[in-house]
Amino acid sequence: MATCNFLPDALCSFPAIGDQYIRETRKVVDDGFKGIVREYGYVIDAVTQPLQWFLNYFERLFTNSPWIVVLVVLLAIVYLGSRSIKITIGTAVAMCAIGMIGLWNDAMITLAITTVATLIAIVIGIPIGILMARSDRIQGTINPILDVMQTLPSFVYLIPVVVIFGIGKVPGLIAVVIYAVPPMIRLTNLGIRLVDKEVLEAADAFGSSSSQKLWNVQLPLALPTIMAGINQTIMMSLAMVVVASMVGVGGLGKNTLQAIANQFFTYGFMNGFALVAIAIIFDRTSQAYGKRLQKHSEVVHG
Template sequence: MATCNFLPNALCSFPAISDASIREARKVIDEGFKSLVREYTGFIDTIVQPLQWFLNFLERLFTNSPWIIVLAVILTIVYLGSRSIRITIGTALGMSFIGFIGLWNDAMITLAITTVATLISIIVGIPIGILMARSDRAQASVNPVLDVMQTLPSFVYLIPVVMIFGIGKVPGLIAVVIYAVPPMIRLTNLGIRLVDKEVLEAADAFGSSPSQKLKNVQMPLALPTIMAGINQTIMMSLAMVVVASMVGVGGLGRNTLQAINNQFFTFGIMNGFALVAIAIIFDRTSQAFGKRLQKHSEVVHG
């Protein structure tokens, strides 16, 4: 640039650390991380083993059960959650479409992974969200972590997950949970914080303890918002399935990745539509259930 002809070199090019120093620092960090992982490999395997068993059990249950029974259970859950014949019929058509194009087993594997990831996100996310709602200091500490989890590219945090847990279903599941849990935490925190102060004052006037107030007042009133968090967690779990297939997760995500690698247009579109169908079923059912909860809450507390 012409301007740099009249300026010192230090102002024209940013004073960066030397490549040798960066390489040395990276080597020290990488070797330290690898040695730490090697030292605690047995402990890590012991911790994740129950998760592996549960995921394998659910996959076998979904894939080995007769399809008509699985479909009947899915339709029953959808109807009980939504109380909508239209959504139930749409679910039947969507799942039938998946079966007709030969993707039933892969869809069941994806369904198992999404179910486990959602359950873990709920178990982890709700207590953290409650803690954030009850403590401004906890909220200030956790929010930056959630920001990093939501903005860091998923391919980046696959690296430490694979280094710690290796290649397989559990590392992929953990990557899905890391990606999907932030909305569960945020919306639990938001739902509890949005509870009307007058309602809380009335609970205090009746002598409710903090735990009673949380259980009987805040959680029921925050339930619609928490349901929205569950909805977003499910959607993000399904969105992450394709990326997680890079580290050994099977199902529709692996098929989609194979279609991308081999440029199989039709195969990729079919798997994409199957994922979309499952996402729409989850979305419509959870939204309908959340609206029912909201109406019930308004009737009880209105």
Template sequence: MATCSILPDILCSFPAVSDSYIRLARKTIDDGFRAQVRSHAHLIDAVVQPLQAFLNFLEKLFVNSPWIVVLAVMLAIVYLASRSKAITLGTAFGMVLIGVVGLWEDTMVTLAIVTVATLIAIIIGMPIGILMARSDRVQAAINPVLDVMQTLPSFVYLIPVVVIFGIGKVPGLIAVVIYAVPPMIRLTNLGIRLVDRDVLEAADAFGSSPGQKLWNVQMPLALPTIMAGINQTIMMSLAMVVVASMVGVGGLGKNTLQAINNQFFTFGFLNGFALVAIAIIFDRASQAFGKRLQKHTEVVHG
């Protein structure tokens, strides 16, 4: 009280004044945001519908196809990517074990979500990474955005997504994409920037246009690094699937959330094992494919 008698009234009332202004600002922003969402509801629905249709199609394809067919296709893809019998056998063992414990259908739902999220992240992230690699100004503008996206708690992504899109699979999918796309952008940019200048000068000497230099020289040489970006995107998609289950995403994430809420230790452990098995399969196969690409480019340009 003695201090307040000396200081001006405005300083003494600072916490109360600032709190009222913050409440007013919060209410104004929230109301304005909701009003904008309502006024653009038709546009939002138009964006959501194709994603919803594609996700439902892929989910039904994975779930309704005979498990032996899905397993055979997965093993073929893993072997073609890795050319490793050990990784292929490990994939077969992990997927069969997932089926034995009764989590095959939930795993297929999760695979569908991760597949769609990874495809969208590649479609969005690769062009942005190329733009960043071709312009220092673009890189300086986008890097702070990526820093925020990678440091913001994953739960925070759900708030604007739910306000805009509501509850369901697509909002969860969009949250997963937002969380997983930064590595794709960063590593595409990094891979192109790390291409040897001597190789670029040789391409210029042969009269290559900027487009020819990008697609015929820079992208092939940057492909191992880009594959590392795809690998990280898949890993982050799998990590975000559990969080996204809070807004209606099914599969293993939903089961894990239920196990946490109900303290089902065994059920939670089994779902966690299934997520880890998928993550290891994707990680080993994509890493092996990236190493093969790197060896190939070293031989071609060595």
């Protein structure tokens, strides 16, 4: 096999004929982005201000409330969602362990960011998923975008977010939402499309309108699949929180990043444990709730 030692340089390295044009194009695009941000920075700030208020409200609510109140409310939510004593006891043990190692406040910040990101992803994802389910053309247009969003490395999301919104909690929150919203959209679309056609034909026979079929038939039957989407969105939000800490998001993600930078094994392990514990709590609760919805759907429509 020939090597580059015996071949002309032109055959050893691919000729970069378009290098100059690529550099010029990159400069035009980068300068354009910077110009837009400088020109319309006040508009961007005004648009993102409600997100800042929303996030600050949840952070204050979680961090300023007495820990025992937060714990009781969390345990009540977990029990109502899962109806499992084991999951509830496991949640209590995990949260108490987080508090005992001194990470309660950081865990509450992470919990607030994850909660807000999940709520925003649900508000964005469900309507888009409904539109995709109602139109093959819209599905064909949005699916490639979702493919790209789910293929890009998580760090890449930070580049446009930082260029447009700068450094801070809100840019980090936006990056988390962008990263976490695709499964919400996909599974909403899938859940609605999987509704039995015979059920829809029965609804048509009773004279149901398109909106009545959506709210009274399709969404209730698709709810278990939508809950699976919410579960995946929560998991991806927690995963992205660590990456988003690079642009100013606090909480356990910031601590984990500092542990990596300073090679603090124990500190990093404790923060990793806290993140895993929160992820397991969300995962088990949402999965148990989804299974209950599935059983209820099978009993009602079986």
